[in-house]
Amino acid sequence: MSSRDDRGRGRNSVEHFTTSIRHTMEEPAWRSLSSAAQALYVWIKLEWRGNNANNNGKIRLSVRQAAAKMGVRPDTAAAAFRDLQRKGFIVQTEHACLGVEGEAKSSAYEITELKMPGAERDGRKLYREWQPGKDFPVIAASPNNPSGANGRKTKPHHENRDGAVPKTVTKMRSLS
Known part of the structure; x- marks a missing residue:
């Protein structure tokens, strides 16, 4: 009995493609993408589980994970995510958040090329509507506590690193 199936793959191997x-x-939208965004798109599509277990709209891949997979810096991966959103290849469906237990969840995305779960028609394919100079909006991450403690911005504090550092004057002891 052969250890390969009729396609030449190992019987016990699980391939993901x-x-x-x-x-x-x-x-035109694809050709206008950066090479990092084109590479990232493949990694995002690898997170999709297929038609039987369709998770489109809930695909999660963090910037740090993408950077590690692509072998680039996190800034480059973040720029690639924004580029894919601008051209209509992905749409952010959920913001990233830090859970109550301190476990972070990255943003969730929809791949517009693919059908959404429960939908009868194919994906929205927003990239077909893209035109130079008419990018789709990019959802930016909101800053944590942008207005300060309890919703009120207080005066700058040195420990918060949001203001000028006060000079400290100390008295020198005389050696006697």
Whole structure:
């Protein structure tokens, strides 16, 4: 009995792959993407579980995870996420958050090329509507506690690193 199936794969191996659709790659929006964004798109599609366990709209991949997978700095990965959103390839469906237990959840995304769970029609394919100079909006992360403690911004404090550092004067002891 052979250890390979009829396709030449190992019987016990679990392969994970995604398809790159040529029609998508020939769109003007794809050609205008940075090479980092094109590479990131493949990694995001690898997070999709397929039609049977469709998780489109709830696909999670953090900037740090993407940077590690792509072998780039987190700033480059973050710029690639924004580029994909601007061109309509992905849409953010949930913001990143820090849970009550301190466990962080990255943002969730929809791949517009793919069908959403429960939908009867194919994906929205927003990238087909993209035109140079007419980018889609990018949802930016909101700062934590932007207005200060309890909703009121107080005067700058040195320990918060949000103001000028006061000079400290000390008296020198005379050696006797």
